[in-house]
Amino acid sequence: xxxxxxxxxxxxxxxxxxxxxxxxxxxxxxxxxxxxxxxxxxxxxxxxxxxxxxxxxxxxxxxxxxxxxxxxxxxxxxxxxxxxxxxxxxxxxxxxxxxxxxxxxxxxxxxxxxxxxxxxxxxxxxxxxxxxxxxxxxxxxxxxxxxxxxxxxxxxxxxxxxxxx
Amino acid sequence: xxxxxxxxxxxxxxxxxxxxxxxxxxxxxxxxxxxxxxxxxxxxxxxxxxxxxxxxxxxxxxxxxxxxxxxxxxxxxxxxxxxxxxxxxxxxxxxxxxxxxxxxxxxxxxxxxxxxxxxxxxxxxxxxxxxxxxxxxxxxxxxxxxxxxxxxxxxxxxxxxxxxxxxxxxxxxxxxxxxxxxxxxxxxxxxxxxxxxxxxxxxxxxxxxxxxxxxxxxxxxxxxxxxxxxxxxxxxxxxxxxxxxxxxxxxxxxxxxxxxxxxxxxxxxxxxxxxxxxxxxxxxxxxxxxxxxxxxxxxxxxxxxxxxxxxxxxxxxxxxxxxxxxxxxxxxxxxxxxxxxxxxxxxxxxxxxxxxxxxxxxxxxxxxxxxxxxxxxxxxxxxxxxxxxxxxxxxxxxxxxxxxxx
Numbered sequence: 218x219x220x221x222x223x224x225x226x227x228x229x230x231x232x233x234x235x236x237x238x239x240x241x242x243x244x245x246x247x248x249x250x251x252x253x254x255x256x257x258x259x260x261x262x263x264x265x266x267x268x269x270x271x272x273x274x275x276x277x278x279x280x281x282x283x284x285x286x287x288x289x290x291x292x293x294x295x296x297x298x299x300x301x302x303x304x305x306x307x308x309x310x311x312x313x314x315x316x317x318x319x320x321x322x323x324x325x326x327x328x329x330x331x332x333x334x335x336x337x338x339x340x341x342x343x344x345x346x347x348x349x350x351x352x353x354x355x356x357x358x359x360x361x362x363x364x365x366x367x368x369x370x371x372x373x374x375x376x377x378x379x380x381x382x
Numbered sequence: 383x384x385x386x387x388x389x390x391x392x393x394x395x396x397x398x399x400x401x402x403x404x405x406x407x408x409x410x411x412x413x414x415x416x417x418x419x420x421x422x423x424x425x426x427x428x429x430x431x432x433x434x435x436x437x438x439x440x441x442x443x444x445x446x447x448x449x450x451x452x453x454x455x456x457x458x459x460x461x462x463x464x465x466x467x468x469x470x471x472x473x474x475x476x477x478x479x480x481x482x483x484x485x486x487x488x489x490x491x492x493x494x495x496x497x498x499x500x501x502x503x504x505x506x507x508x509x510x511x512x513x514x515x516x517x518x519x520x521x522x523x524x525x526x527x528x529x530x531x532x533x534x535x536x537x538x539x540x541x542x543x544x545x546x547x548x549x550x551x552x553x554x555x556x557x558x559x560x561x562x563x564x565x566x567x568x569x570x571x572x573x574x575x576x577x578x579x580x581x582x583x584x585x586x587x588x589x590x591x592x593x594x595x596x597x598x599x600x601x602x603x604x605x606x607x608x609x610x611x612x613x614x615x616x617x618x619x620x621x622x623x624x625x626x627x628x629x630x631x632x633x634x635x636x637x638x639x640x641x642x643x644x645x646x647x648x649x650x651x652x653x654x655x656x657x658x659x660x661x662x663x664x665x666x667x668x669x670x671x672x673x674x675x676x677x678x679x680x681x682x683x684x685x686x687x688x689x690x691x692x693x694x695x696x697x698x699x700x701x702x703x704x705x706x707x708x709x710x711x712x713x714x715x716x717x718x719x720x721x722x723x724x725x726x727x728x729x730x731x732x733x734x735x736x737x738x739x740x741x742x743x744x745x746x747x748x749x750x751x752x753x754x755x756x757x758x759x760x761x762x763x764x765x766x767x768x769x770x771x772x773x774x775x776x777x778x779x780x781x782x783x784x785x786x787x788x
Contacts, residue, residue, distance in 0.1 A: 314571040316441035322530045333527060342572035366523040368766040372684065372750065372784045380686035382695060 297321050303356030306349040314341065320361065327358035429608045432460045438529045442466035442571060442579075443608065447534030449781065450683035452699070455736060456509060456601060457537035464608045465514050465535060467643065468579025471567040471628050476612045481596065483549065485633035487559035494549070496612060499596060502552070503544035508593050509733040510618030511538045511701045512625055513673050515649050518777025521767055524659045526774025533678060533781060538699065538734045541616045543597030546632070547590040555586075555634050562589045563639030564615050564626030581641025582649065584617055584624050586634070588671075593618055593732050596629065618732030619703040621649055621670050621775075644669070651771040658770035667772075672703030674768075675757040676778040677710065677737070684783035690746050694785065697738040700725070702757035709756040710737040714749050714785075717765050723753075743787045752782040 286295035296317035298304055311320055325333065331354055337343035346353060425445060426433045432451050438444040443466050451461040476496055484491035494502070514535035519526050546562075563583035570577035588594060595616045598605065605611045610627030617624045623643065633639070643649060650667035652660075677700035688694060700707040706728060711720040723739040743749055756762040763780045 314441075316439050318437070318439045319441075319529070322438060323527055324525045325527060326524075329527065342570075342574055342577070363524050366521065366525070368523070369779065370521070372782065374685040374784050377685045377687050377786060378683075380682050380688055380694075382692070 453680040489554035512622035515621030519774035542599035543595035565631035567628040583639040675702040677755040699734040700755040701734040
């Protein structure tokens with residue numbers, strides 16, 4: 218092995234070390250960033266998440282507490298909301314003042330959901346929804362749209378019972 | 383959802399939430415701990431309600447009754463619906479509680495302690511129907527915004543208090559008084575101290591009726607907190623929102639009261655009939671006053687199965703706002719024929735009235751028993767939904783129960 222080859226091998230080795238070193242530094246930085254943004258993080262759980270998603274995964278505790286909860290049969294269990302795009306924005310913006318039940322028991326067209334948002338902004342101290350507004354509107358208009366009910370519906374009986382008079 | 387987009391959104395909302403400081407010291411909370419404010423309270427225990435009642439909304443609390451739970455002549459607290467526009471007041475001190483009468487049309491504002499109200503004026507007791515203006519909203523088509531009440535937002539409890547007219551006379555009101563407006567201790571959902579959740583009222587004529595009370599007892603006991611403890615304005619026969627809970631001020635106005643939920647479209651219907659779904663301008667909406675004629679079959683519960691040949695005893699209540707119910711009928715053939723029920727007189731004006739009937743079925747099969755009340759002006763309940771209105775008020779369509787004869 219001559220000096221030139223030896224030099225090249227050493228350069229390659231140095232290059233590889235540099236890449237490895239950088240990777241370690243980036244990982245540590247990402248990890249520290251994660252800890253700063255998420256002080257309640259479980260270190261052992263957090264590490265693989267970092268390597269998987271880099272520093273984007275910085276869900277804060279406040280956020281977790283408002284959105285965590287089981288999704289069962291397409292329904293977010295703690296709120297009763299339908300699982301769909303915009304669920305998170307709806308939870309964060311629509312359940313601070315009133316219960317999710319006020320949303321889920323209503324059925325409105327997109328136009329009327331928007332009118333309701335405007336009414337809340339004008340009279341009930343609702344904030345500007347910013348970029349979330351179209352997302353929230355689509356979510357509501359898609360999942361809570363009116364159904365034709367006619368002028369009188371059939372009676373629905375959950376349990377028939379034998380009457381003892 | 384795309385995970386990256388989701389996480390990106392999460393990052394933004396986290397930052398937004400962090401800025402708003404929504405949960406201070408959240409990171410110190412043990413994992414899995416649910417903050418006290420978010421714990422699920424048991425409303426049935428908290429408010430002493432029947433467990434069959436339906437929670438429509440838990441912030442603010444809105445809970446409705448069912449027809450068969452309302453069978454008592456005097457509605458007990460356990461079956462009374464709860465309707466709130468805001469949050470129930472916290473820390474009520476009855477010893478320092480004051481009722482103030484003010485407004486443009488009083489000679490001079492005056493305040494009374496609860497003890498003064500009780501001792502200074504004669505006390506009266508009436509059974510009074512309070513029905514939510516939006517009772518039955520659930521059935522409107524197209525649907526109307528708000529709590530989707532079924533049948534159970536009505537009750538007729540026994541209220542004890544002093545007459546508002548006696549107190550207004552003591553204060554001295556001017557000749558230009560046209561309306562009263564109440565102010566209450568409940569808290570706006572946004573928790574803004576500058577906002578009232580609701581501040582409604584009624585024309586001075588209604589305020590001066592004998593039965594319009596400043597009540598401090600319900601069914602011979604202190605009024606339950608959810609129903610207005612320690613003082614409630616009670617104006618029977620009108621939308622229950624006129625009967626302000628947690629009352630601390632009555633303003634005597636020289637114009638129609640303009641408090642929260644008096645203006646815009648709240649508790650208003652189109653002055654002229656409109657087609658279903660039609661847009662109605664605010665200025666074409668008129669304030670609801672007396673509630674329309676209505677009735678409920680409170681026995682038996684819907685879904686009863688009988689043996690062929692058995693006679694069914696039905697009973698229930700009927701009411702008609704400011705008017706009296708004059709006739710009560712039932713039908714087992716979807717209105718093709720009607721038979722008359724026995725109907726009692728009200729125990730006092732603005733109370734509901736009891737009806738009963740013995741019903742025979744000609745053959746086996748599925749039936750619906752429909753009930754129809756007619757008021758002293760000859761107006762009856764419609765079998766289909768009454769005129770559509772944007773906010774879904776005043777649904778007084780006939781109540782019916784399902785019966786099978788086997």
